[in-house]
Amino acid sequence: MSSAWILKTPQMREAGKEILLREALVAHMRSTRDRQILASIAGDERPLEDLLSFFASFYVYNYQGLRLFGPDSESSSPDRKTDLEREERRQLELEIRQLLGNTFREEVDIARLVSEFFVTVCDELGLSASVPQPPDRLCDLVVEFLSKIPSDYSPNASIDFINAITGWGAEFRRDLYAKASGLKESALTLRDELIREHEEEIIEISTLKRGIVRIRGQLTYLTAPLRAEDLLPDVLDSIVKSAWENICARGQRLAALKIAHGIRISFLDFVEEYVDTPTTLERMEQELGKKASEAFGQALIDNPGLAYSIISAFVGLPEEDVKAALRQKGLRDPVELGRALMETEHEESVSEQKEPEISKEELENIERSMRMLEKIEKALNGPVKGMLRARGLRAAELEKIGIDLLTKDESTLVGIEKQVLAELRKKVRVPPPDEMQRLIDLRARVQSGEIGGLEATSATEMIQRRVQSEAVNSLRLDLVWHLMIGVMTNVARVVETYLRSKHDLLRIRAVLKSIYEETEMELQYLREEILIDLLSLRIYEMKCVHPELDAPTVCAWL
Structure with a gap:
């Protein structure tokens, strides 16, 4: 099931931008078109890790145009070309799965640890949130939770944990997004252009690198998750202070923060079940959607007083943005919204037992029919009867005439009935009697609940119900996919690794061309040195992002 986003991030509000890859990947996963293509290629159900690896390879291949085989490997034969594409996809998937390793399930676990940290802080230190200086207990909690990260996890897991509890990760992403959205630097030398960071091309990798630099003082690859004893005292103090500021920024809304992270923990436990369980995106979305509706x-x-704060804390958007987005969709009452979500969960359960009685297209046709009937009825009871009363016709006789008049054959009408019909035709288009009978019968069936259990008294009520139902369903799916955005960091880093290589290849080709065209040997040597420097930087960056890879693997991959 697909639907439009309600709780949009800045990137989602700017059509065509795919700067933040976590959001871009999730948006494609939610797309009906992409799911249909994916289903036709992927085939059977897969464990979630494999499903995400496959989707990442699908995105890299279809949307980023990355190819493993050169043009000379292509064949004019359609069958041969199809085989090559299939082999490229297969190799991409295997590479991505190798690079991803166990980091997705580790990320789910770290996300759970982050939520447990916030819940614990709210429980133990909530009353101290108005104090500007962090309590000593907070430092103990930071040390305690860092020690809970298993030693066999990716060394970068501790960086991600610290970025999350301090708010540094969100800060880095905002800065990088603004940088990527702004004007590009110009008039750079060839060397500066090649070996500068290009952070805006790889937001998640850059967020990780900035976190490492802030914690370790310089970019370096880690060999194991950090513990408190690995941190300098001033760095640990900075982490504790930033974590406290991140918590205190909630003000009096710490209760909402605790509720949101409590829900998040239950969601992550549910996602963890799918890591090794074969599934599809649709099934996972449906099951998580039920949980979102209920929770x-x-x-x-x-x-109700914390409703917008709870949603804000869960999706990571400002509370005012959440409130404005929901109000635009007519979702103004938190209690009614909660009930609507609960009803949606019930309707989902019922829909599994039987086929839906009415489709969206049929519902829209019913709405149009009821609007037409209401328009005719309004014209009849308003201007038509009013005009005839003004001409001297008796009001009592006019009041006896109703919409059922239009179901009679015109040849059977007499006196005042003919006058009413003639005036009505001047105001609106009057359908034939059999069509009018169908419209009247349809309205009666809708009002009685015979059709789809609608029980609506008017087309306006039907439209309001449909719009609200669609909005509630969109919100439910927003909550599901915002959760997934939060655990797609390592998948996004793997994809960014390919994008980094793609962009570097274009830059290297430009340099190689300039080397071949340059006649002075000294300039050729200088440009060759630039390429060597670039390669050295990328090897080290690769090791920092994927520290579990050994040197031969890194060099072979590059």
Whole structure:
């Protein structure tokens, strides 16, 4: 099931931009078109890790145009070309799966640890949130939770944990997004252009690198997750202070933060079950959607005053943006929204047992029919009867005439009935009697609940119900996919690794061309040195991003 986003991030509001890859990948996963293509290629159900690896290879191949085989490997034969494409996809998937390793399941676990940290802080230190200086207990909690990261996890897991609890990760992403969206630097020398960071091309990798630099003082690859004893005292103090500022920024909304992270923990436990369980994107979305309806529905009903804060803390968007987005869709009452979410969960359960009685297209046709009938009825009871009363016709006789008049054969009408019909035709188009009978019968069936259990009294009510139902369903899916955005960091880094190579290849080709065209040997040597410097930087960056890879693997991959 696909639907439009309600809770949009800045990137989602700017059509065509795919700077933040976590959001871009999730947006494609939610797309009906991409799912259809993916289903036709992927075939059977897969464990979630394999499914994400396959989708990443699909994105790199289809949307970034990355190819493993050169043009000379292509064949004019359509069958041969199809075989080559299939082999390219297969190799891409295997490479991505190798690079991803166990980092997705580790990321889910780290995300759970982050939420547990916030819940613990809210429980133990919530009353101290107005104090500007962090309590000593907070430092103990940071040390304690760092020690909970298993030693066999990716060394970068500790960086991701620190970036999350301090808010540094969100800060880095905002800065990098602004940098990527702004004007590009110009008039750079060839060397500066080649070996500068190009951070805006790889947001998640750059976020990781900035975190390492802030914690370690310089870019270096880690050999194991960091512990408190690995941190300098001033660095640990900075982490604790930033974590406290991140928590205190919630002000009096710490209860909402705790509820949101409590829900997040239950969601992550659910996602963890799919890591090794064969599934599809649709099934995972459906199951998580049920959980979202139940958890958020109950939370909003129980805490209407914190409703927007809870959603804000869960999706990572400002509370005012959440409130404005929901109000634009007519979702103004938190309690009613909670009930609607709970009803959506119930409807999903019922829909599994039987086929839906009415499709969206049929519902829209019913709305049009009811609007037409209401328009005719309004014209009849308003201007038509009013005009005839003004001409001297008796009001009592006019009141006896209703919409059922139009179901009679015109040849059977007499006196005042003919006058009413003639005036009505001047105001609106009057359908034939059999069509009018169909419209009247349709409205009666809708009002009685015979059709799809609608029980609507008017077309306006039907439209409002449909719009609200679609909005509630979109919100439910927003909550699901915003959760997935938060655990797509390592998948995005793997994809960015390919994008980095793609961009570097274009830059290297330009330099090689300039080398071949240059006649002075000294300039040729200088440009060759630039290429060597670039390669050295990329090898080290690769090791920092994927520290589990050994040197031969890194060099072979590059």
